[in-house]
Amino acid sequence: MARKINLRIWRGDATDGGLQDVQVEANEGEVVLDVIHRVQATQMGDLAVRWNCKAGKCGSCSMEINGKPRLACMTQVAAYGEDETITVTPLRAFPVIKDLVTDVSFNYKKAMEIPAYEPPKDLKPGEARMEQVDVERSQEFRKCIECFLCQNTCHVIRDHEENKKSFAGPRFFIRIAELDMHPLDILKNRKRTAQEEHGLGMCNITKCCTEVCPEHIKITDNAIIPMKERVVDIKYDPARMFAGLLKREKRS
Amino acid sequence: MSGVFSPTRAKIKERTLRTDKWWLQPAITFGVLFSFVIYATFRAFEGANYYKDHLISPFYSPCLSEACVPEATIFGWTPVSAEIFNFALSPALIILIFPLGFRMTCYYYRKAYYRAFWLSPPACAVAEPHEKYTGETRAPLILQNAHRWFFYAGLVFNVFLTYDAILSFKNIEGQWGHMSVGSLVLVVSSTLLWFYSLSCHTCRHTVGGRLKHFSKHPIRYKLWTWVSVLNHSHQQFAWYSLAGVAFADIYVRQVATGAWTNFYFF
Structure with missing residues (x-):
């Protein structure tokens, strides 16, 4: 059954803009x-x-609905009260x-700053073999539809424009984690560059990226925290550094 | 003007347009954690009422100070002086840095207190009040990377607290095979602490998370999958274990002061 709803839409551009109220009909089952x-x-x-797709798979219709970063095509109008005004902003x-x-x-x-997958030099096309258990972790991250809701909600850049130059953001931490956990990727310095160039240390794991992910990727628990722990392995763990030193000494 | 009020962003004067009760969760977190800190500080400095009839408070275990009640020590081992610079040191102050450090650097608690105490951010898509932000890249927050050291120390503490729980199965005369409400409280408290420690993200990383090839390490992979299951509930274990420890201390204190009687089931 159709009903009238109150919609408040932000209209404008970089110079000026504001919220405009409209009344519009909404049918049963419709999304924002x-x-x-x-x-x-x-x-x-x-x-x-x-x-674009209207199916939650292209990540194009990312916006903020009643202040929350969401995909407009996956947000049911019925989720809001009959008298509630739905506010939509970029x-x-x-x-x-x-x-x-x-x-x-x-x-x-x-995305361009993240070093690409680097297979072993002697691996010829068609020769790559991996066990399912080795790729499962990375497969979760491949579900990303690049809607950038996680990037949008991350306070490191949302609230601090100046951090954009030194912070890659959660979407790219899952990319780095995916590659660092990849059994055939041989690039050695992903952990160090994640911390020193892509700003992993700026994340204070408040989990907003995970909260807004429409693909329910556990960005913080499965990518960011494991990467932080891997960075601790190489940078802040004296026992492992000492063991590594002994190993090198033994080899030489 | 930075952040959501930057010149290129959509001109919206509100810090957030969220209409739900986004402030409720950080407010509750603040209230509970602040109450715990006040109570724990009082208890840490009290230096008394932490032992009674084979029950020892988790805030005072292991009791390593010369000031400890002899029965509360581990075989009479008291390597730490009762005073430092002529200041009487409560036995709790010597050891609390370890469990405190473990919780302060815990990935879950970080989320909780960054939101509730530092408002960084108070909730998702709610603009934080700070002008600048450097995260955990410099002192003092870079010390969050010491979490795994506190994790190792926490495991040692869990062993002591489990030992304390076992000792509580003695009656007042020191005979084994008896169980009181105090035994139950200490067993629940130490069990919750094990769950909290073993569900920790560092534990998950240590047992197998750091591997690139699970298939080459089937046992560590299995351990990782088990810890991953526990890890899903790390937040819950963090709160339950905090409540367990607090209640165990309150219980022992009440018994030690004579306010409550420790009832024996058998």
Whole structure:
């Protein structure tokens, strides 16, 4: 059954903008993206919104709904009370382009800074063999749809613009973890660069990235904390450093 | 102007547009942890009422000070002086740094107190009040990386507290084979501490998490899978064990002061 809902949409660009109230019809089973499209079709023809699959798999329609980073296509209108106003804003960690569309190119720059998978030199195409138990951990991280909700909610950059140059963010910590846990990746210094170049030490594990992940990837428990522990192995664990020294001494 | 109020971001004057009770969880965390800190500080400095009839408070175990009640020591071993610079040192003050350090550097508690005490951030998508943020990259927060050392120390403490729980199966005359409410309290408290320690992220890393090839280490892989199961409930174990330790101390104190009688089941 259709009902009227109160929607408050942020409209504007980098120079100025504000919240605008509209009333729009919502049908049973519809998601927030549906009603945004109805507003676009009937009341605000020039409303800018980024979307693509409408199935929670492309990560395009990331926005903030009642202050929470969410995918608009996976957020049921029925989840909100009948009298409740649904407030929709663009992601607040990234520069706004227009209305609900933000410039997320920060993430693509960071992606390019992560060293790629490096297989053993003598491994020929088609020869890679791995046991399932060895790749299971990494497979969880491959579920990432790059919606950047984790990046958006991470207070390290959301609340501190100046940290963007030295902090890769949770999406790329899972990428680093995926590669560092990969049984055939031979690049040795991932842990050190994670800490010294990509800002792993800036994360204070408040788990917001995990809370907002629409793919339910346990970003903090399965990627960031294991990477922090791996960094401790090489940088802050005197017993392991001493053992490594002895090993090297023995070899020479 | 930084953060969500940066010039390029959408112009929204509110620090958050969340409409749920996002402040409730950090407020409860603050209340509970602050109460615990106040109580633990009082007890640590009290230096009395920590032992009675084979029951010893977890705040005072192992009792290593010359000031300890002889029955509370481990075979009379008291390597630490009762005074330092003419200041009487409570036996608890000598040892509490280890369990305190373990909890302070615990990955779960970090989340809890960064949110509740430091508001960094108070909740997800709620702007924090600080101008600058460097995380755990410099002193003093870089010391969070010492978590594994406190984890190892915590395991040793668990052994002592388990030993204390076993000793509580003596009656007042010192005969074995008896059980009181105090025994039950100490057993539950020490068991919860084992669960808290073994579910720890560092434990998970140590037993197998650091490996690249699980298939080459099947036993460590199995251990890792078990610890991973416990790790899912690390947050719960953190709270339950904190409550267990606090209640065990309260119980022993009440028995030691004579306010409560330790009832023996058999």
